[in-house]
Amino acid sequence: SPAAEALAGLPAELAAHVETVSGIDAAGPLAAALFEGDSDTLAEFARALAAIETGPILGLDGVATGAADYRLEMLVEEVSVSTNTAAAGGNASLMTIG
Numbered sequence: 001s002p003a004a005e006a007l008a009g010l011p012a013e014l015a016a017h018v019e020t021v022s023g024i025d026a027a028g029p030l031a032a033a034l035f036e037g038d039s040d041t042l043a044e045f046a047r048a049l050a051a052i053e054t055g056p057i058l059g060l061d062g063v064a065t066g067a068a069d070y071r072l073e074m075l076v077e078e079v080s081v082s083t084n085t086a087a088a089g090g091n092a093s094l095m096t097i098g
Contacts (some may be wrong), residue, residue: 007034014075024048031054031077034070035062
């Protein structure tokens with residue numbers, strides 16, 4: 001399917017976190033969802049996602065059946081790391097010793 005083709009180009013590290021399922025009931029914990037189908041079914045799917053009571057608000061990208069123009073950047077999660085250099089007396093180079 002076009003969806004499988006779009007996902008086939010993902011790096012292995014990312015592809016390991018992507019699962020293709022036949023419906024939301026078959027899915028495990030979700031971070032985002034990609035949908036392929038008609039607009040009526042997409043609306044039903046969006047309602048089912050919104051009804052999930054635990055976890056974060058999920059991103060959803062839907063395309064028409066046969067299309068393969070997903071916004072795969074939705075699958076990227078940004079992580080911010082902050083280092084408190086004050087713990088080393090304000091000298092960041094002291095934190096690399098060890």
